[in-house]
Amino acid sequence: MSASADEPARQAIRKPKYTRITQQELPACKPSLTPFAVISIFTIIGAAFIPIGYACLKASQQVVEASVRYDDVCLPGGSHEEQEQSLLQTNGSGSACVVTVTVPRRMSAPVFMYYELDNFYQNHRRYMTSRSDAQLRGSSVSAASLHKSCDPQATLNGSANAVIEPCGLVAWSYFNDTFQVSLNGAAVALDDSNIAWKTDINKRFPSANASHFNTVPELRGGNSISGSIKGDEHFMVWMRTAALRNFRKLWGRINTDIPAGTNVTVAIQNRYNTYRFGGKKKVVLSTANWLGGANPFLGFAYFGVGGASLAFALAFLVLTWLTPRQPGDSGQLSWNKNK
Incomplete structure (x- = not known):
């Protein structure tokens, strides 16, 4: 009897408060x-x-865009195996060559110069996660945390006292070909300032010097950094991993107009070994507009x-x-x- 008497009170407690939302009385467009x-x-x-x-x-x-592939012409002598060995990233070794890009139409300054890599999977999960964003920001990071985030390139030869800065596979494989440009035989300076994102320059990378970065060049996968990490914008551009396997990265700008039919000569020091994974390398000149x-x-x-x-x-x-x-x-x- 008492249970029946308490039932209305329980229902009153469970009953939601009347609002236009609970009763679904809000105006609607149908x-x-x-x-x-x-x-x-x-x-x-x-x-x-x-x-x-x-x-x-x-x-x-x-x-206006013009490009030329150079990995197939910048080869040293010898067999294919000898070519691969000579093109390993050993602190400056490689092969020098010159390629010519003919401009099809007038290019108005600034003319952007890119290097293009094909069949390079910067979007591979293990490659993308092998880095320490905290270290790149200049924060203090424990060795255990670096081993977890930067494996297998966290410390030099496994020594806890030789922390690689910056660590990880992305930094380890830093692109290291170099380019010098001439227009109809006259050398032209490449402006490589402000080629990285402003957030990278101002916030993402520290002013500290790189350490243990290229101590054993024979074991490196790419370029080294001399001095401050913040002073190397090519490195900042490289650290912005690409979403696709074929991608371009900005190298610099030519701040002069290039008339139609001009032969742009690019002297290349070919060091980056794309031959082991069947990759291709190109030099690209391009203008830009609002698109x-x-x-x-x-x-x-x-x-x-x-x-x-x-x-x-x-x-x-x-x-x-x-x-x-x-x-x-x-x-x-x-x-x-x-x-």
């Missing part, structure tokens, strides 16, 4: 997608996207979405014309027909 509305939406999308795609394609075509570099995919994507939208609008228009249906006419519903 649009009715009539054939006319659907056709209008698809038509507007198509009419907006196709001009945007045209503008993107035109901007991409205005970018960035040459990127026709964005324009084609807008064209594709805009064209598909117009096609859907036309299809709905034809279907509406062939099988008209009045709003509120339930006689055409399948469940009503089957009765």
Whole structure:
């Protein structure tokens, strides 16, 4: 009897407080997608996207770009095995060569120079995680933490007192080819200032000198750093790992116009060993505009979405014309027909 008497009180306690949210009384928009509305939406999308795609394609075509592959011509003499051994990253060894890039159209300053690597998986999970962002920021990091985050390139020869700074596979494989540019035989200075992100320059990398970074050059996978880490912007650019296996990284800028037909001569010291994994190396010269570099995919994507939208609008228009249906006419519903 007492349990029955307490039941209303329990229900009152469990009953939620009345609000418009708990009772689902908030105003809501319930649009009715009539054939006319659907056709209008698809038509507007198509009419907006196709001009945007045209503008993107035109901007991409205005970018002037020229490139040349050099890993296949910058080879020393000897057999393939001897070539690979001579191109190991041993603190400056390698092969010197000269390649020529012919500019197809006038390039207005600044002209950006990139190096391009193909078949290099900077997006590999173990490669990407083999680094210490805390160490790169200049924070004090314990040796145990470095072993966990930078394995297998945390300390030199396993010594806890010889912590590599910066550590990890990304820093260990730092690109170490070098380039010198001449225009029609006249040397041109490459401006490599401010090629890294401002956040990298101002916040991400310390002013401390690199330590134990290239003590055993025969065991390194790339370049060394002399002096302050913050002073090497090429290293900062390299540490921004690429999302795809084929990628470009900015090397510098040519702050002078290059007329059409100019032969740009690039003297290369070929050190970075891409031969062991079947990679390719290129030198790329490119201008930029509001869209960035040459990127026709964005324009084609807008064209594709805009064209598909117009096609859907036309299809709905034809279907509406062939099988008209009045709003509120339930006689055409399948469940009503089957009765």
